[in-house]
Amino acid sequence: MKWKLLGCSFFACLSSATWAQVPDPDSDQGKEMQVLVKSYIAAHPEVSIDDAITRLAVQTEILQPMQDLRQEFAGRLTAISIQHIPDQHILVELKGSSPVPNRTLTTASGSTRIVIETGHRHTEEEFYSIVEKHQDLLYSSIPDITGFSGRPGDDLLEVYIAGNEASAEELKATLRKLERVLGLAISLRPNMPRSVNLEYIQGGAVL
Incomplete structure:
Protein backbone atom coordinates (compact mmCIF):
# COMPACT_ATOMS: atom_id res chain seq x y z
CA MET A 1 0.00 0.00 0.00
CA LYS A 2 1.28 3.44 -0.89
CA TRP A 3 1.02 6.38 1.48
CA LYS A 4 1.64 10.06 1.06
CA LEU A 5 2.33 12.88 3.46
CA LEU A 6 0.45 15.97 2.49
CA GLY A 7 1.72 19.47 3.05
CA CYS A 8 0.50 20.85 6.34
CA SER A 9 -1.91 23.25 4.68
CA PHE A 10 -3.79 23.73 1.45
CA PHE A 11 -2.59 27.32 1.58
CA ALA A 12 0.90 26.14 0.70
CA CYS A 13 0.30 26.98 -2.94
CA LEU A 14 0.32 30.65 -2.00
CA SER A 15 3.60 32.46 -1.57
CA SER A 16 4.26 34.67 1.44
CA ALA A 17 4.30 37.63 -0.92
CA THR A 18 0.59 37.07 -1.45
CA TRP A 19 0.00 38.28 2.09
CA ALA A 20 2.53 41.11 2.17
CA GLN A 21 -0.34 43.54 1.66
CA VAL A 22 -4.10 43.16 1.48
CA PRO A 23 -5.00 42.90 -2.22
CA ASP A 24 -7.81 44.76 -3.92
CA PRO A 25 -10.98 42.81 -3.03
CA ASP A 26 -12.11 42.93 -6.67
CA SER A 27 -8.87 41.47 -8.01
CA ASP A 28 -8.40 37.75 -8.60
CA ALA A 57 -0.15 34.37 6.24
CA VAL A 58 1.78 32.57 8.97
CA GLN A 59 0.88 29.19 7.50
CA THR A 60 2.68 30.06 4.27
CA GLU A 61 5.72 31.21 6.24
CA ILE A 62 6.16 28.19 8.50
CA LEU A 63 6.18 25.49 5.83
CA GLN A 64 9.97 25.47 5.48
CA PRO A 65 10.57 25.67 9.26
CA MET A 66 8.27 22.67 9.65
CA GLN A 67 10.34 20.76 7.10
CA ASP A 68 13.44 21.74 9.08
CA LEU A 69 11.84 20.36 12.25
CA ARG A 70 10.99 17.16 10.41
CA GLN A 71 14.65 16.78 9.47
CA GLU A 72 15.88 17.68 12.95
CA PHE A 73 13.76 15.00 14.62
CA ALA A 74 13.87 12.45 11.80
CA GLY A 75 14.80 9.59 14.13
CA ARG A 76 12.00 10.29 16.63
CA LEU A 77 9.23 12.02 14.70
CA THR A 78 5.75 10.64 15.23
CA ALA A 79 3.82 13.53 13.68
CA ILE A 80 4.04 17.24 12.98
CA SER A 81 0.99 19.42 12.43
CA ILE A 82 -0.53 22.87 12.70
CA GLN A 83 -2.99 23.11 15.60
CA HIS A 84 -5.60 25.85 15.91
CA ILE A 85 -6.70 25.78 19.57
CA PRO A 86 -6.14 27.66 21.88
CA ASP A 87 -4.00 29.49 19.33
CA GLN A 88 -2.36 28.55 16.07
CA HIS A 89 0.80 26.62 16.87
CA ILE A 90 3.01 23.84 15.59
CA LEU A 91 2.75 20.51 17.40
CA VAL A 92 5.72 18.17 17.14
CA GLU A 93 5.05 14.67 18.50
CA LEU A 94 8.06 12.48 19.26
CA LYS A 95 8.72 8.89 20.19
CA GLY A 96 10.46 8.23 23.49
CA SER A 97 10.61 10.00 26.82
CA SER A 98 13.70 12.18 26.42
CA PRO A 99 12.36 15.73 26.87
CA VAL A 100 12.81 18.54 24.35
CA PRO A 101 12.00 22.16 25.31
CA ASN A 102 9.30 24.10 23.49
CA ARG A 103 10.30 26.94 21.18
CA THR A 104 8.97 30.06 19.55
CA LEU A 105 9.31 30.68 15.83
CA THR A 106 9.23 34.26 14.53
CA THR A 107 8.28 34.99 10.91
CA ALA A 108 7.30 38.11 9.01
CA SER A 109 3.65 37.89 10.07
CA GLY A 110 4.11 37.00 13.72
CA SER A 111 5.31 34.50 16.29
CA THR A 112 4.28 30.84 16.43
CA ARG A 113 4.69 28.53 19.39
CA ILE A 114 6.35 25.17 18.75
CA VAL A 115 5.01 22.65 21.25
CA ILE A 116 7.13 19.50 21.47
CA GLU A 117 5.32 16.50 22.95
CA THR A 118 7.26 13.34 23.81
CA GLY A 119 6.26 9.88 24.99
CA HIS A 120 4.71 8.41 21.84
CA ARG A 121 5.07 4.71 21.03
CA HIS A 122 5.92 4.79 17.33
CA THR A 123 7.61 7.00 14.83
CA GLU A 124 5.62 8.00 11.77
CA GLU A 125 7.60 5.52 9.69
CA GLU A 126 7.02 2.68 12.16
CA PHE A 127 3.28 3.41 12.29
CA TYR A 128 2.82 3.20 8.53
CA SER A 129 5.08 0.16 8.29
CA ILE A 130 2.73 -1.66 10.67
CA VAL A 131 -0.27 -0.77 8.52
CA GLU A 132 1.45 -1.81 5.29
CA LYS A 133 2.60 -5.10 6.82
CA HIS A 134 -1.03 -5.99 7.65
CA GLN A 135 -2.63 -4.56 4.52
CA ASP A 136 -3.88 -7.90 3.22
CA LEU A 137 -5.34 -8.80 6.61
CA LEU A 138 -7.21 -5.50 6.80
CA TYR A 139 -8.72 -5.90 3.34
CA SER A 140 -9.71 -9.51 3.94
CA SER A 141 -11.25 -8.79 7.35
CA ILE A 142 -13.14 -5.55 6.61
CA PRO A 143 -15.47 -5.48 3.60
CA ASP A 144 -15.84 -2.46 1.29
CA ILE A 145 -12.77 -0.51 2.40
CA THR A 146 -12.59 2.78 0.50
CA GLY A 147 -9.57 4.38 2.17
CA PHE A 148 -7.54 4.89 5.31
CA SER A 149 -6.50 7.77 7.53
CA GLY A 150 -3.54 7.47 9.87
CA ARG A 151 -3.04 9.39 13.12
CA PRO A 152 0.34 8.19 14.38
CA GLY A 153 0.29 10.53 17.38
CA ASP A 154 -2.82 8.76 18.67
CA ASP A 155 -1.77 5.27 17.51
CA LEU A 156 -5.04 5.33 15.58
CA LEU A 157 -5.90 3.97 12.15
CA GLU A 158 -9.25 5.11 10.78
CA VAL A 159 -10.68 2.83 8.11
CA TYR A 160 -13.16 4.29 5.64
CA ILE A 161 -15.86 1.89 4.44
CA ALA A 162 -18.71 2.14 1.97
CA GLY A 163 -21.09 0.43 4.40
CA ASN A 164 -23.43 2.23 6.76
CA GLU A 165 -23.44 2.56 10.55
CA ALA A 166 -25.08 -0.84 10.95
CA SER A 167 -22.27 -2.45 8.97
CA ALA A 168 -19.70 -0.71 11.15
CA GLU A 169 -21.46 -1.92 14.29
CA GLU A 170 -21.33 -5.52 13.09
CA LEU A 171 -17.56 -5.28 12.68
CA LYS A 172 -16.78 -4.30 16.28
CA ALA A 173 -15.56 -7.76 17.28
CA THR A 174 -13.41 -7.95 14.15
CA LEU A 175 -11.85 -4.59 14.95
CA ARG A 176 -10.87 -5.71 18.44
CA LYS A 177 -9.07 -8.73 16.98
CA LEU A 178 -7.29 -6.57 14.40
CA GLU A 179 -6.23 -4.14 17.13
CA ARG A 180 -4.54 -6.96 19.01
CA VAL A 181 -2.65 -8.01 15.89
CA LEU A 182 -1.57 -4.53 14.79
CA GLY A 183 -1.09 -3.05 18.23
CA LEU A 184 -2.99 0.05 17.09
CA ALA A 185 -6.43 1.45 17.81
CA ILE A 186 -8.75 1.05 14.81
CA SER A 187 -11.99 2.87 14.11
CA LEU A 188 -14.42 2.75 11.20
CA ARG A 189 -15.83 5.69 9.31
CA PRO A 190 -18.94 4.50 7.42
CA ASN A 191 -20.70 5.91 4.36
CA MET A 192 -17.48 6.90 2.62
CA PRO A 193 -17.50 6.75 -1.20
CA ARG A 194 -14.97 4.58 -2.96
CA SER A 195 -11.79 6.43 -3.85
CA VAL A 196 -10.19 6.41 -7.27
CA ASN A 197 -6.95 5.39 -5.54
CA LEU A 198 -7.11 3.31 -2.38
CA GLU A 199 -4.31 5.09 -0.57
CA TYR A 200 -4.00 6.42 2.94
CA ILE A 201 -2.40 9.63 3.99
CA GLN A 202 -1.71 11.45 7.19
CA GLY A 203 -4.33 13.93 8.24
CA GLY A 204 -7.61 12.35 7.29
CA ALA A 205 -8.19 12.95 3.58
CA VAL A 206 -8.92 10.16 1.13
CA LEU A 207 -7.31 10.38 -2.29
Whole structure:
Protein backbone atom coordinates (compact mmCIF):
# COMPACT_ATOMS: atom_id res chain seq x y z
CA MET A 1 0.00 0.00 0.00
CA LYS A 2 1.28 3.44 -0.89
CA TRP A 3 1.02 6.38 1.48
CA LYS A 4 1.64 10.06 1.06
CA LEU A 5 2.33 12.88 3.46
CA LEU A 6 0.45 15.97 2.49
CA GLY A 7 1.72 19.47 3.05
CA CYS A 8 0.50 20.85 6.34
CA SER A 9 -1.91 23.25 4.68
CA PHE A 10 -3.79 23.73 1.45
CA PHE A 11 -2.59 27.32 1.58
CA ALA A 12 0.90 26.14 0.70
CA CYS A 13 0.30 26.98 -2.94
CA LEU A 14 0.32 30.65 -2.00
CA SER A 15 3.60 32.46 -1.57
CA SER A 16 4.26 34.67 1.44
CA ALA A 17 4.30 37.63 -0.92
CA THR A 18 0.59 37.07 -1.45
CA TRP A 19 0.00 38.28 2.09
CA ALA A 20 2.53 41.11 2.17
CA GLN A 21 -0.34 43.54 1.66
CA VAL A 22 -4.10 43.16 1.48
CA PRO A 23 -5.00 42.90 -2.22
CA ASP A 24 -7.81 44.76 -3.92
CA PRO A 25 -10.98 42.81 -3.03
CA ASP A 26 -12.11 42.93 -6.67
CA SER A 27 -8.87 41.47 -8.01
CA ASP A 28 -8.40 37.75 -8.60
CA GLN A 29 -5.95 37.65 -5.72
CA GLY A 30 -8.40 39.50 -3.49
CA LYS A 31 -11.25 37.15 -4.37
CA GLU A 32 -9.04 34.13 -3.70
CA MET A 33 -8.07 35.57 -0.35
CA GLN A 34 -11.71 36.14 0.58
CA VAL A 35 -12.52 32.51 -0.23
CA LEU A 36 -9.65 31.25 1.91
CA VAL A 37 -10.54 33.50 4.83
CA LYS A 38 -14.21 32.53 4.62
CA SER A 39 -13.29 28.84 4.57
CA TYR A 40 -10.97 29.24 7.55
CA ILE A 41 -13.55 31.10 9.63
CA ALA A 42 -16.18 28.49 8.77
CA ALA A 43 -13.89 25.83 10.23
CA HIS A 44 -12.83 28.03 13.16
CA PRO A 45 -15.74 30.38 13.98
CA GLU A 46 -14.02 31.68 17.11
CA VAL A 47 -11.38 33.41 14.95
CA SER A 48 -11.89 36.99 13.73
CA ILE A 49 -11.36 38.03 10.12
CA ASP A 50 -8.15 39.87 10.97
CA ASP A 51 -6.80 36.90 12.93
CA ALA A 52 -7.74 34.54 10.11
CA ILE A 53 -5.79 36.64 7.62
CA THR A 54 -2.77 36.64 9.93
CA ARG A 55 -2.99 32.90 10.55
CA LEU A 56 -3.16 32.15 6.84
CA ALA A 57 -0.15 34.37 6.24
CA VAL A 58 1.78 32.57 8.97
CA GLN A 59 0.88 29.19 7.50
CA THR A 60 2.68 30.06 4.27
CA GLU A 61 5.72 31.21 6.24
CA ILE A 62 6.16 28.19 8.50
CA LEU A 63 6.18 25.49 5.83
CA GLN A 64 9.97 25.47 5.48
CA PRO A 65 10.57 25.67 9.26
CA MET A 66 8.27 22.67 9.65
CA GLN A 67 10.34 20.76 7.10
CA ASP A 68 13.44 21.74 9.08
CA LEU A 69 11.84 20.36 12.25
CA ARG A 70 10.99 17.16 10.41
CA GLN A 71 14.65 16.78 9.47
CA GLU A 72 15.88 17.68 12.95
CA PHE A 73 13.76 15.00 14.62
CA ALA A 74 13.87 12.45 11.80
CA GLY A 75 14.80 9.59 14.13
CA ARG A 76 12.00 10.29 16.63
CA LEU A 77 9.23 12.02 14.70
CA THR A 78 5.75 10.64 15.23
CA ALA A 79 3.82 13.53 13.68
CA ILE A 80 4.04 17.24 12.98
CA SER A 81 0.99 19.42 12.43
CA ILE A 82 -0.53 22.87 12.70
CA GLN A 83 -2.99 23.11 15.60
CA HIS A 84 -5.60 25.85 15.91
CA ILE A 85 -6.70 25.78 19.57
CA PRO A 86 -6.14 27.66 21.88
CA ASP A 87 -4.00 29.49 19.33
CA GLN A 88 -2.36 28.55 16.07
CA HIS A 89 0.80 26.62 16.87
CA ILE A 90 3.01 23.84 15.59
CA LEU A 91 2.75 20.51 17.40
CA VAL A 92 5.72 18.17 17.14
CA GLU A 93 5.05 14.67 18.50
CA LEU A 94 8.06 12.48 19.26
CA LYS A 95 8.72 8.89 20.19
CA GLY A 96 10.46 8.23 23.49
CA SER A 97 10.61 10.00 26.82
CA SER A 98 13.70 12.18 26.42
CA PRO A 99 12.36 15.73 26.87
CA VAL A 100 12.81 18.54 24.35
CA PRO A 101 12.00 22.16 25.31
CA ASN A 102 9.30 24.10 23.49
CA ARG A 103 10.30 26.94 21.18
CA THR A 104 8.97 30.06 19.55
CA LEU A 105 9.31 30.68 15.83
CA THR A 106 9.23 34.26 14.53
CA THR A 107 8.28 34.99 10.91
CA ALA A 108 7.30 38.11 9.01
CA SER A 109 3.65 37.89 10.07
CA GLY A 110 4.11 37.00 13.72
CA SER A 111 5.31 34.50 16.29
CA THR A 112 4.28 30.84 16.43
CA ARG A 113 4.69 28.53 19.39
CA ILE A 114 6.35 25.17 18.75
CA VAL A 115 5.01 22.65 21.25
CA ILE A 116 7.13 19.50 21.47
CA GLU A 117 5.32 16.50 22.95
CA THR A 118 7.26 13.34 23.81
CA GLY A 119 6.26 9.88 24.99
CA HIS A 120 4.71 8.41 21.84
CA ARG A 121 5.07 4.71 21.03
CA HIS A 122 5.92 4.79 17.33
CA THR A 123 7.61 7.00 14.83
CA GLU A 124 5.62 8.00 11.77
CA GLU A 125 7.60 5.52 9.69
CA GLU A 126 7.02 2.68 12.16
CA PHE A 127 3.28 3.41 12.29
CA TYR A 128 2.82 3.20 8.53
CA SER A 129 5.08 0.16 8.29
CA ILE A 130 2.73 -1.66 10.67
CA VAL A 131 -0.27 -0.77 8.52
CA GLU A 132 1.45 -1.81 5.29
CA LYS A 133 2.60 -5.10 6.82
CA HIS A 134 -1.03 -5.99 7.65
CA GLN A 135 -2.63 -4.56 4.52
CA ASP A 136 -3.88 -7.90 3.22
CA LEU A 137 -5.34 -8.80 6.61
CA LEU A 138 -7.21 -5.50 6.80
CA TYR A 139 -8.72 -5.90 3.34
CA SER A 140 -9.71 -9.51 3.94
CA SER A 141 -11.25 -8.79 7.35
CA ILE A 142 -13.14 -5.55 6.61
CA PRO A 143 -15.47 -5.48 3.60
CA ASP A 144 -15.84 -2.46 1.29
CA ILE A 145 -12.77 -0.51 2.40
CA THR A 146 -12.59 2.78 0.50
CA GLY A 147 -9.57 4.38 2.17
CA PHE A 148 -7.54 4.89 5.31
CA SER A 149 -6.50 7.77 7.53
CA GLY A 150 -3.54 7.47 9.87
CA ARG A 151 -3.04 9.39 13.12
CA PRO A 152 0.34 8.19 14.38
CA GLY A 153 0.29 10.53 17.38
CA ASP A 154 -2.82 8.76 18.67
CA ASP A 155 -1.77 5.27 17.51
CA LEU A 156 -5.04 5.33 15.58
CA LEU A 157 -5.90 3.97 12.15
CA GLU A 158 -9.25 5.11 10.78
CA VAL A 159 -10.68 2.83 8.11
CA TYR A 160 -13.16 4.29 5.64
CA ILE A 161 -15.86 1.89 4.44
CA ALA A 162 -18.71 2.14 1.97
CA GLY A 163 -21.09 0.43 4.40
CA ASN A 164 -23.43 2.23 6.76
CA GLU A 165 -23.44 2.56 10.55
CA ALA A 166 -25.08 -0.84 10.95
CA SER A 167 -22.27 -2.45 8.97
CA ALA A 168 -19.70 -0.71 11.15
CA GLU A 169 -21.46 -1.92 14.29
CA GLU A 170 -21.33 -5.52 13.09
CA LEU A 171 -17.56 -5.28 12.68
CA LYS A 172 -16.78 -4.30 16.28
CA ALA A 173 -15.56 -7.76 17.28
CA THR A 174 -13.41 -7.95 14.15
CA LEU A 175 -11.85 -4.59 14.95
CA ARG A 176 -10.87 -5.71 18.44
CA LYS A 177 -9.07 -8.73 16.98
CA LEU A 178 -7.29 -6.57 14.40
CA GLU A 179 -6.23 -4.14 17.13
CA ARG A 180 -4.54 -6.96 19.01
CA VAL A 181 -2.65 -8.01 15.89
CA LEU A 182 -1.57 -4.53 14.79
CA GLY A 183 -1.09 -3.05 18.23
CA LEU A 184 -2.99 0.05 17.09
CA ALA A 185 -6.43 1.45 17.81
CA ILE A 186 -8.75 1.05 14.81
CA SER A 187 -11.99 2.87 14.11
CA LEU A 188 -14.42 2.75 11.20
CA ARG A 189 -15.83 5.69 9.31
CA PRO A 190 -18.94 4.50 7.42
CA ASN A 191 -20.70 5.91 4.36
CA MET A 192 -17.48 6.90 2.62
CA PRO A 193 -17.50 6.75 -1.20
CA ARG A 194 -14.97 4.58 -2.96
CA SER A 195 -11.79 6.43 -3.85
CA VAL A 196 -10.19 6.41 -7.27
CA ASN A 197 -6.95 5.39 -5.54
CA LEU A 198 -7.11 3.31 -2.38
CA GLU A 199 -4.31 5.09 -0.57
CA TYR A 200 -4.00 6.42 2.94
CA ILE A 201 -2.40 9.63 3.99
CA GLN A 202 -1.71 11.45 7.19
CA GLY A 203 -4.33 13.93 8.24
CA GLY A 204 -7.61 12.35 7.29
CA ALA A 205 -8.19 12.95 3.58
CA VAL A 206 -8.92 10.16 1.13
CA LEU A 207 -7.31 10.38 -2.29
